[in-house]
Amino acid sequence: MLDLRPHFSLSLGAVPGRLHFAAHSHHPWPDVTRAAQIAAWEDAARRLDGKWDHILGPVWQAAQRHVAGHLRLPDPATLVFAPNTQEFVVRILSALPLHRPARILTTDGEFHSFARQVARLEEDGLAAVTRIPSEPATDCAARLAEAARAGFDLIWTSEVFFTSGGVLTGIEVLAEAAGEAVLVLDGYHAFMARPVDLSRVAGRAFYLGGGYKYAMAGEGACFLHCPPDWLPRPRATGWYAGFGALAEGQAGVPYAADGWRFMGSTFDAAGLYRLNAVMDWLEGLGLDAAAIHAHARGLQARFLAGLPAGGLRAEALVVPEDAPRGNFLAFDLEDAEAWQARLAACGVVTDRRGRRLRFGFGLYQTTEELDLLLDRLRAA
Secondary structure: OOOOHHHHHHHHHHHOOOOOOOOOOOOOOOHHHHHHHHHHHHHHHHHHHHHHHHHHHHHHHHHHHHHHHHHHHOOOEEEEEEOOHHHHHHHHOOOOOOOOOOEHHHHHHOOHHHHHHHHHHHHHHEEEEEEOOOOHHHHHHHHHHHHOOOOOEEEEEEEOOOOOOOOOOOOHHHHHHHOEEEEEEOOOOOOOOEEEOOOOOOOEEEEEEEEEOOOOOOOOOEEEOOOOOOOOOOOOHHHHOOOOOOOHHHHHHHOOHHHHHHHHOOOHHHHHHHHHHHHHHHHHHHOOHHHHHHHHHHHHHHHHHHHHHHHOOHHHHOOOOOOOOOOOOEEEEOOHHHHHHHHHHHHHEEEEEEEEEEEEOOOOHHHHHHHHHHHHHHOO
16 A cells, blocks of 8 residues: 655644545645645746746646546647636536527436536526436446437536446447537546546547546646537637637637637636646656555455444445445445534544545555544444
8 A cells, every 4th residue: 555644744734633534525735735836826926917828838738738648638738727617517508509498418416516507597497407317327327328319418427426436337338329419527536536538538528627636736726628629619708718719710709729718717827736736746656546546445445344343334335345436435324414423523534415424535545544544433
C-alpha cells in the first residue's frame, strides 16, 4: 500500500486525530496546492490585466493536456473549464429545442446539478423527462439503450453514480443507441477515481467532471469535453465563447469551433493552478487513476474484512463486494443518521445521503488509518 501522508501534511495536520473517510465528498488537498494557490495570487499581482494571457494560454493549455491524457481524449482542444458543472448543465440545456418540451432520458441517480435543474423545467412543462432506475448499475446502460429507441433530445447519465458508487458499463453500446440525441456522461465520480478511456466515444459524447473530489484540486476547476459538431451554439453563452472563432464572416453571435464554444465569462483561475499542481505531482510520482483506484480498492477490502467486529455488515452494501464500483462504499441503513453522528463523535468524518452512509477512500489514507477507523467503529 502507498503511504503518501507526508504529501498531505497540511490537511492532515490541521485537525490532529481526525479520520477523514469522505474522499468522495471533499477530498483533502495535497500540500502542492498551497504553492499553486499562492502562485495564482502572485501572477495576478505581477501581471495585473496581463494575467489573462497567461491563464488562458499556458495555464489553460496545461490543464487541457492533463485532463485529456487521463481521459484518453485525442484532442485537448475539445476541453473547456468552468467554476462548476452547473454552468455546463445550463449551457447544454440551453441548446435544446424551444418549440416543444425537450425530451430528456436520464436516471434516478443523477447529482443535483442536473437532477434539480431538469425537475424545475419539468414543473413548468419545458421538459418531458423519462427516468430509469440507476440500480443495479451494471445493466443500467443496456436499459438506457433500450429506452433510447423512443427518441430523445438529450440522454444524461453518470459513469459512477453518486448515490451508490455503482459503475455504468457499456458506454459504447449506449452511444450507438443514442441516435440523434445529445449524449452527456457525468464523470465526476469517475475522473481520477477509476481509469477512463473515452477514445471510442470522444466524437459522440459530452463528458464532464471536476477537481473537487478525486482530482484533489478543490473547487473552481470543472471541465467539459465537447465532441466536435454537437451543439455548436448554446444559447446560454459567455463572452469568452467568441474567442478564437474560426469561421470568418459568421453572422450574428460568433462561436469558437472547439470546446471554447461552451465558455462562460470572467472566473477565478486559482482552481486551474491547483489542478495543474496536483496533476504534475501525480505524474512525478508515476501515479495515474488506475493506481489511485487500486489503492482505494485495497483499503476497501481491508475495511470490509474488518466489518463484522465493527457493527456494520457487508450485506448492507448497495453495490456488492464483487461488482465494479468507484472509490467509496455506500451502506443502506435504517439508522444511517445515527451511525454518522456516532462516528462524528469518535472523530470520523463520513458522508450520508438519506439512509445511505458512505465511506470514501483516497491516497492520503494508509492501513494505519483504516485500522483506526475499524477501532472507532467498534467504539461507536
